[in-house]
Amino acid sequence: MTELAVLAKYPFLNDTKEYIKSIGLSVEELLSHPLYERARTIGIERLDNALKNTDVGDSCVVTDSDCMMVVLSYPIARMVAVCVGDTYFKKRYALGEAYCAYRNLLDESSLFLLDAAKELGLHAGSIEEKQQIRLYFKDYLRFAPTHYKEWNMTNRTIDRGFVTVSQKDLARIILEVLRKRINDELDARECDPLAIRMFSEDIKRFQNIVSMQKKKMEAAPVGKLSVEKLPPCMKYILAAIQAGENVPHMGRFALVAFLHSLKLSPNEILKLFSTAPDYEEDKTRYQVEHISGKTSSTEYKSPGCDKMRTYGICPQEKIDELCRRVHHPASYYSAKWRQEKEKT
Ligand code: SF4
Numbered sequence: 001m002t003e004l005a006v007l008a009k010y011p012f013l014n015d016t017k018e019y020i021k022s023i024g025l026s027v028e029e030l031l032s033h034p035l036y037e038r039a040r041t042i043g044i045e046r047l048d049n050a051l052k053n054t055d056v057g058d059s060c061v062v063t064d065s066d067c068m069m070v071v072l073s074y075p076i077a078r079m080v081a082v083c084v085g086d087t088y089f090k091k092r093y094a095l096g097e098a099y100c101a102y103r104n105l106l107d108e109s110s111l112f113l114l115d116a117a118k119e120l121g122l123h124a125g126s127i128e129e130k131q132q133i134r135l136y137f138k139d140y141l142r143f144a145p146t147h148y149k150e151w152n153m154t155n156r157t158i159d160r161g162f163v164t165v166s167q168k169d170l171a172r173i174i175l176e177v178l179r180k181r182i183n184d185e186l187d188a189r190e191c192d193p194l195a196i197r198m199f200s201e202d203i204k205r206f207q208n209i210v211s212m213q214k215k216k217m218e219a220a221p222v223g224k225l226s227v228e229k230l231p232p233c234m235k236y237i238l239a240a241i242q243a244g245e246n247v248p249h250m251g252r253f254a255l256v257a258f259l260h261s262l263k264l265s266p267n268e269i270l271k272l273f274s275t276a277p278d279y280e281e282d283k284t285r286y287q288v289e290h291i292s293g294k295t296s297s298t299e300y301k302s303p304g305c306d307k308m309r310t311y312g313i314c315p316q317e318k319i320d321e322l323c324r325r326v327h328h329p330a331s332y333y334s335a336k337w338r339q340e341k342e343k344t
Pocket residue numbers: 231232233234304305308309313314315319320323324326327328329332
């Protein structure tokens with residue numbers, strides 16, 4: 001069994017799950033027994049930190065008993081996150097856990113990283129003579145932030161289906177695998193009624209914070225753009241970018257080209273992207289200026305609904321009545337403005 005301090009740093013590992021099982025605690029004990037009060041406090045801190053700092057943070061861990069409390073705080077935080085019942089909140093929390101793991105993984109040996117990668121289902125191995133790591137190209141394409149130039153496949157060495165990556169790259173890819181995994185797990189879970197009772201105040205507090213943050217985002221004036229009137233596809237892509245998700249290149253491209261067609265300047269587009277937790281101004285500016293024709297010879301057109309559907313970035317479950325009457329996201333946006341004018 002891995003030592004407790006390691007489990008406290010990486011509570012998503014199978015060994016941690018085994019450890020929690022081996023203690024034989026019931027959910028009721030975990031959520032209400034005075035012995036686990038400290039674990040409950042750390043669980044709430046994890047969520048607060050994820051919202052504020054995009055990193056659940058490391059609690060002070062000195063003794064084995066501290067480590068145990070940190071390990072137990074993980075399932076508690078997850079239960080509360082599910083009960084907050086908000087997609088954006090769950091995404092922020094999942095990113096906070098994944099980012100914390102990433103930060104810690106940067107200090108680990110390549111052997112540890114490879115073990116963690118394999119446990120998370122990645123096909124990775126080492127190239128010993130070069131002290132490099134190789135990752136199966138399908139895993140790379142699925143999880144690497146290829147919207148950034150240095151991650152683009154054209155800038156990577158590929159040999160017999162494996163892409164060469166550094167230790168830091170692998171840690172970044174693990175971040176993305178974890179973020180997705182934790183988010184999917186939270187989405188699949190039901191809220192435990194006891195968790196609602198025990199954490200009702202914190203749950204309400206988190207719901208209020210999220211609702212205020214959303215209002216702030218929607219109300220933030222960016223040129224003449226009204227975020228409320230955006231079509232479901234663009235709202236969806238923008239929300240994913242702002243929540244720090246690894247949005248595929250086509251999604252980013254469609255959003256930037258769309259915003260450019262509404263006459264937003266590159267700076268205004270950057271302002272919208274800047275709330276993303278892993279926002280990097282230089283790299284994002286490069287993409288935005290390229291798509292909007294400022295630094296390239298082509299001014300790209302924003303794709304219509306048919307193309308959006310072909311690329312799988314028209315969210316079928318979110319389309320509304322107006323979507324059925326338009327053929328282009330820009331027409332949706334203008335129709336929304338017209339509807340509002342007619343009302344006044
Ligand atoms: S139908 Fe068109 S406007 Fe509506 S969500 Fe899909 S792509 Fe966007």
